Amino acid sequence: MDELFKSAPQSAPKFAADRMLARLARWLRLLGADVLFDPALGGAKLLARARAEGRLTLTRDKRLRTAPDALYIESHLFRDQLREVFARFPFDPRRDAFTRCSHCNEPLAVVGRDAVVRRVPPFVYASHERFALCPRCGRVYWGATHPERIRGELDSMGL
Ligand SMILES: [Zn+2]
Structure with missing residues (x-):
């Protein structure tokens, strides 16, 4: 993973996570990523909001599997979900960790x-x-x- 992080961007990308990914969203926030999570948003509404805010959508919704700016998460296990995100969007999880509230996404x-x-x-x-x-x-x-x-x-x- 060290090699991966050498080419990683400076900061974590901005994400939007769907309502199936609450735990993943909290963890990404703990690692410093800006993650929109609103259980009221789903499907096309979530995707539209994410696009408007320049966020990559993380989703378990199969209907969004082919959307170009969405990552369909295969696993229902949050550790594997985290690995899926890092495999596609590598960032150094130790760089910005603990700079953001895991509950409301606010910078600390x-x-x-x-x-x-x-x-x-x-x-x-x-x-x-x-x-x-x-x-x-x-x-x-x-x-x-x-x-x-x-x-x-x-x-x-x-x-
Ligand atoms: Zn908070």
């Missing part, structure tokens, strides 16, 4: 501990200087939990 703001004092457990507050805060939903991310688990997952997938 790096903040000092005082900004999150009432939002994290005391031991977490005490053991970290900096946190990543989602300005839209208020979720807080920190170094010792989410990233390590996710890096472990990526290692196990060979990404």
